[in-house]
Amino acid sequence: MKRGLFLVIEGPDASGQSTQTELLAKWFERRGLKVFVTKEPTNSLIGGVIRAVLKKEWKIDMRTLQLLFTADRAHHLRMEINPMLERGINVVCDRYILSTLAFGSTEEDLEWLKQINSKFPEPDLTFILNVPGKICAERIAKSRFGFEFFETAEKLEIIRKNYLDLKDFYKNTHVIKGYNRSPVKVHKDIVEIIEKFCLEKGIKI
Numbered sequence: 001m002k003r004g005l006f007l008v009i010e011g012p013d014a015s016g017q018s019t020q021t022e023l024l025a026k027w028f029e030r031r032g033l034k035v036f037v038t039k040e041p042t043n044s045l046i047g048g049v050i051r052a053v054l055k056k057e058w059k060i061d062m063r064t065l066q067l068l069f070t071a072d073r074a075h076h077l078r079m080e081i082n083p084m085l086e087r088g089i090n091v092v093c094d095r096y097i098l099s100t101l102a103f104g105s106t107e108e109d110l111e112w113l114k115q116i117n118s119k120f121p122e123p124d125l126t127f128i129l130n131v132p133g134k135i136c137a138e139r140i141a142k143s144r145f146g147f148e149f150f151e152t153a154e155k156l157e158i159i160r161k162n163y164l165d166l167k168d169f170y171k172n173t174h175v176i177k178g179y180n181r182s183p184v185k186v187h188k189d190i191v192e193i194i195e196k197f198c199l200e201k202g203i204k205i
């Protein structure tokens with residue numbers, strides 16, 4: 001059986017990953033194609049521990065956190081992503097290895113982060129949503145009360161730069177402009193790249 005496509009959407013917080021994941025899932029469904037939509041951190045117990053840390057309910061160091069993200073990913077691949085791909089189902093994943101590298105490398109050694117993720121498969125296509133930190137912070141400010149705008153904008157800009165530095169980590173990675181235009185326009189760019197990729201590889205879609 002033909003394997004499904006493994007597609008990943010990446011980017012700084014509020015860059016529109018969930019929005020694009022959703023639009024892409026609907027695109028597959030409209031075409032009558034099977035799609036499994038998923039995200040990291042996952043809804044497993046490991047993902048729950050990670051979310052507790054992100055919500056500051058439990059304090060741990062960055063190294064331990066990155067190991068948890070990586071363990072969550074190993075479980076996610078083994079239990080969900082790989083079985084779906086093997087059954088010919090396309091997988092759209094909201095965040096994957098580049099998230100660990102872009103966020104984790106603010107405090108931990110990038111080479112070590114690459115090493116602990118080195119056994120995981122490369123997606124067929126990765127999309128990095130390129131949105132300036134300031135615009136991401138503006139989007140977050142709309143939904144979150146009393147947060148530190150400048151500090152957040154600055155941190156998100158560092159993450160964005162880290163992502164751009166990682167654009168050659170996986171061969172089929174595309175940087176997509178994710179601001180000053182509608183989510184539908186962004187989605188159209190993504191779809192165009194998927195269609196071109198499938199045409200080149202002789203994949204019927």
Ligand SMILES: Nc1ncnc2c1ncn2[C@@H]1O[C@H](COP(=O)(O)OP(=O)(O)OP(=O)(O)O)[C@@H](O)[C@H]1O
Nearest residue numbers: 012013014015016017018019139178179181182183
């Ligand atoms: N192209 C766009 N232009 C303007 N606003 C957008 C665009 N895409 C998404 N948004 C808005 O930005 C906000 C964040 O979007 P979304 O939740 O998809 O981001 P995310 O990357 O998944 O964030 P997080 O990392 O927090 O999960 C939402 O309010 C969404 O409607």
Ligand SMILES: [Mg+2]
Nearest residue numbers: 017018019094
């Ligand atoms: Mg999201």
